Amino acid sequence: ARGKFVIEEADLKGPLDQLELALLSSDVEVGVVDEIVGTMREELVGETRTFTTSTGEVVEDALRTAITDVISVGQFDVEERVAEAEKPLVIVFTGVNGVGKTTSIAKLDQWLAERGYSTVMANGDTYRAGANEQIREHAEARGTKLISHEQGGDPAAVLYDAVEYAEANGVDVVLGDTAGRLHTDEGLMDQLEKIGRVVDPDMTLFVDEAVAGQDAVKRAREFDEAVEMDGAILTKADADSNGGAAISIAQVTGKPILFLGVGQGYDDLERFDPDELADRLLAEE
């Protein structure tokens, strides 16, 4: 037809190279970048564009679709899931050291309370110095019951006790913390699997930070293998404007990002919005 051009591989080289750099600068993992760029190349070659659009514009549109496809994977309404679940609903938080698991528990505690649910916190971090004191302070500030054992105790036992407490006292949601651990620590990853078996959580939330780079893919995959995650929380989004880690995590696990942590206060928790992240990523180029 008149005014239409077929896009050839050569036309795409410039725009796709630029795109590759932009994605890498946004912390999307190299393998994930390859996949996104590869899919786009396949889809775009042979497509037609009109006289008034540039190849760059066509690429950008395709990118928005590609990114949105990846990060909207498996999205579900947490509020609905909580409402429909048989109580107590047991949620376990996992992730590497220092990403914000404990803080996210305190935030979610408030989020649940605002929606009318009662909660109990369980400190499955019986390892790190000051872990008991940290979560106790959060529980006190929130006015929430905390189940904890001595340092060095069995984390699975703590969570188990919390579930029993919730059953006996009609508590709606158990928020189970775990110690931070790197996915390379086999002993601790085995321990996490054991917690999963003993507690059999209704929901497992993997916590990672928005400032994380290439490693996000590896740890998401390993944690998902140890205790399958239902979704992820991406913290420290206030420190970072890129959020490529979200794309990487969603792409390798096929699990949704559910919440963003945007600060250290209890109300610094937002529902994750795939479109908003796509906007932010695209605005940067």
Added chain:
Amino acid sequence: MVLDDLGSSLRGTLDDLRGKSRISEDDVESVVTEIQRSLLAADVDVSLVMELSDSIETRALEEEPPAGTPARDFVLRIVYEELVDLIGESTELPLEEQTILLAGLQGSGKTTSAAKMAWWFSTKGLKPAVIQTDTFRPGAYDQAKQMTERAEVEFYGNPDAEDPVEIARNGLEETAHADVHIVDTAGRHALEDDLIAEIEEIEGVVEPDTSLLVLDAAIGQGAKDQAREFHDSIGIDGVVITKLDGTAKGGGALAAVDQTDSSIAFLGTGEEVDDIERFEPEGFISRLLGMGDLGQLAERV
């Protein structure tokens, strides 16, 4: 150290060069592409990667390999030299009286590193003290206290005080007899203006000999801006990279070192107080590229 798949494609390309003594432009280009990939996969800043690969490419094409040197070894030596040039030697820390201030993002490993560094100085025969000024994070006081107990070093903190500047001042007075003062601070990031102003005030009171930026090995491209902002506010003299016991390569530290014109001081390799090493360029670069034996090779060529 873990050698994994990241470096294997690079090794593959370089193996293709094995035995060749002349390098063609195509050879150089394919090696440089692989090096770029390895660096990007190690979280090295994108623009830094481009600069590095440009210099490597130019040198590989322009310089004459010493007679009898296989092309592969020659290119590898250039890569190694360029990286050493960028990160340099370990931050100088004389074994004498001094004050060190720790700064960094939330959860990067400051408190743990403070106890580890104190432990390290104590093994060198010095008397260290850790001062905890974090009044914000729940449990921060207890965490630092327990970690310093494990390290068997002196500790100062005040769980009832509210002003970190005040704690820093009192802490330095109370521990005046110690040789090395390590001042821990609350986590903060570059966009938190009030907290950046706060650490400037702490720095003013502490007057550290060395201010160290504590970076998680897994930090991505944000490392550059964070490092620049911390440097602008308190002046960064060195970097501590933590959590290197995982698979993250710590490439973010390259941008940090570049932005702050400093160097790397310590590496953290676990959660216990003795999981600390002084930085040493050869091992770090080998790990960054996912390859062993680089330093030795550079010496041989």
